Amino acid sequence: MELELIQRAVPVLLKGLGVTALLTGVSVLVGFNLGLGLALMRLSENRFLSGFAKYYSTVFRGTPLLVQLFLFYYGLGQLSFIKNSEMAWWVISDGTRCAIMALALNTAAYTSEILRGGLMSVPAGLVEAAQAAGMSRFLRFRRIQFPLAIRQALPAYGNELVLTVKGTSLASTITVLEITGYAKRLMSQTFAIFEVFAIAGALYLIINLVLITLVRMLEAHLMRHQARSR
Amino acid sequence: MEFGLWQVWEGGWIGAILRGAAITIAVGTAAMLAGLVVGIACGLIKWGRVFPLNYIVDAYTSVVRGVPELLIIYLLFFSSVEFVTRVATAFGYAGLADSGYAFTIAVIAIGAISGAYSTEVVRGALGSIPKGHIEAARALGLSGWRIFRRIILPQMLRIAVPGMNNVWQVTIKDTALVSVVGLQELMRAAFIGAGSTRNPFIFYLIAAVVYLMITLVSQVGFDRAERLLKVRSRK
Numbered sequence: 001m002e003l004e005l006i007q008r009a010v011p012v013l014l015k016g017l018g019v020t021a022l023l024t025g026v027s028v029l030v031g032f033n034l035g036l037g038l039a040l041m042r043l044s045e046n047r048f049l050s051g052f053a054k055y056y057s058t059v060f061r062g063t064p065l066l067v068q069l070f071l072f073y074y075g076l077g078q079l080s081f082i083k084n085s086e087m088a089w090w091v092i093s094d095g096t097r098c099a100i101m102a103l104a105l106n107t108a109a110y111t112s113e114i115l116r117g118g119l120m121s122v123p124a125g126l127v128e129a130a131q132a133a134g135m136s137r138f139l140r141f142r143r144i145q146f147p148l149a150i151r152q153a154l155p156a157y158g159n160e161l162v163l164t165v166k167g168t169s170l171a172s173t174i175t176v177l178e179i180t181g182y183a184k185r186l187m188s189q190t191f192a193i194f195e196v197f198a199i200a201g202a203l204y205l206i207i208n209l210v211l212i213t214l215v216r217m218l219e220a221h222l223m224r225h226q227a228r229s230r
Numbered sequence: 231m232e233f234g235l236w237q238v239w240e241g242g243w244i245g246a247i248l249r250g251a252a253i254t255i256a257v258g259t260a261a262m263l264a265g266l267v268v269g270i271a272c273g274l275i276k277w278g279r280v281f282p283l284n285y286i287v288d289a290y291t292s293v294v295r296g297v298p299e300l301l302i303i304y305l306l307f308f309s310s311v312e313f314v315t316r317v318a319t320a321f322g323y324a325g326l327a328d329s330g331y332a333f334t335i336a337v338i339a340i341g342a343i344s345g346a347y348s349t350e351v352v353r354g355a356l357g358s359i360p361k362g363h364i365e366a367a368r369a370l371g372l373s374g375w376r377i378f379r380r381i382i383l384p385q386m387l388r389i390a391v392p393g394m395n396n397v398w399q400v401t402i403k404d405t406a407l408v409s410v411v412g413l414q415e416l417m418r419a420a421f422i423g424a425g426s427t428r429n430p431f432i433f434y435l436i437a438a439v440v441y442l443m444i445t446l447v448s449q450v451g452f453d454r455a456e457r458l459l460k461v462r463s464r465k
Contacts, residue, residue, distance in 0.1 A: 062442040070421070210300070
């Protein structure tokens with residue numbers, strides 16, 4: 001690998017790193033909250049709410065992210081009520097915002113399944129005890145159900161974070177220049193295909209490693225009571 | 231008919247989309263099978279910690295599972311185009327951008343991705359086979375190959391079915407990515423239709439529905455396979 005090429009490729013790909021981080025950060029933030037909402041809907045007694053959450057996750061998990069992205073970016077602009085709504089148009093008209101929306105909606109579906117599993121693993125007795133102690137519904141959720149569910153769900157959620165980081169690469173297909181977008185451009189400019197792949201791939205591996213380490217640290221922090229008793 | 235549903239019918243796009251869907255399924259199936267072979271081989275290496283090879287397999291699975299699929303597809307397509315064109319011109323073929331070539335590279339790319347996920351599933355399934363079964367087989371004097379074929383493989387496949395279902399779902403969705411390098415599969419057919427009729431909404435919606443149908447139908451199939459294997463193991 002020539003030094004000149006590295007000197008040329010690394011700054012360009014680092015420029016993309018910021019965009020990839022932005023796409024990941026915002027879509028995870030939005031997606032986690034949506035996913036939590038969907039998981040609660042799925043577990044609610046209301047058949048309409050749980051049915052909606054179920055179909056939502058089936059549709060978003062059953063179709064490729066690329067199709068969702070193209071449908072939102074190219075397709076939605078055709079609908080007149082989207083065109084007329086200022087807010088919706090603001091989201092759709094820009095590649096980055098549209099990619100964030102698609103990624104957030106997509107990761108919300110997967111997150112809802114993960115959190116649902118976590119919430120279902122909370123023993124009913126604990127919730128009943130909290131109820132008997134006179135905790136309100138919200139307090140019960142905040143103090144008992146959510147903290148226990150998140151401990152159960154964290155390892156699977158770490159995998160989902162990695163999938164979201166990988167998903168951000170698809171934003172390059174709708175004109176967003178993030179790591180993969182720049183990498184493709186560099187590949188066709190320099191013909192140093194493997195070298196560019198190696199640098200871009202290393203950047204993604206570093207992002208994923210950092211995220212996984214953070215999740216592990218959070219997990220260790222939440223599970224510190226077990227480490228002490230051992 | 232507002233969003234060009236009539237145009238889809240009139241222009242004969244339904245045929246193009248169905249042909250695309252057939253190619254999507256073909257790529258997905260071929261890649262899944264290739265991935266399964268890779269996955270069983272690499273899974274065995276990882277499970278048995280075959281010394282120098284297990285590091286290579288570790289590197290392969292962590293790179294492929296940590297790097298975006300799109301980047302891997304770009305790598306394989308762009309680097310092979312150069313290579314294959316050189317070989318082809320040496321043998322006297324001029325135009326090589328035909329679909330047979332794109333299909334092969336697509337299967338290799340998606341198969342490599344699918345193989346990395348299969349490896350983890352196979353390794354997990356192998357890990358859950360009780361050690362005593364293998365020891366018992368060894369005590370009976372079965373040869374290594376027969377232990378694999380009669381004890382390890384049947385149990386492993388049964389345990390791996392739910393995991394393989396997940397791998398299949400990921401694989402079939404990943405085939406959409408090869409559309410960006412020009413293979414005429416479902417997503418590409420929708421893309422071309424969207425471009426030439428200027429009705430992207432209906433085309434991508436149809437593509438989404440077809441993908442959903444593929445994943446839902448195969449989900450039913452896998453559920454049935456799982457039930458079948460469970461019943462047989464109870465006997």
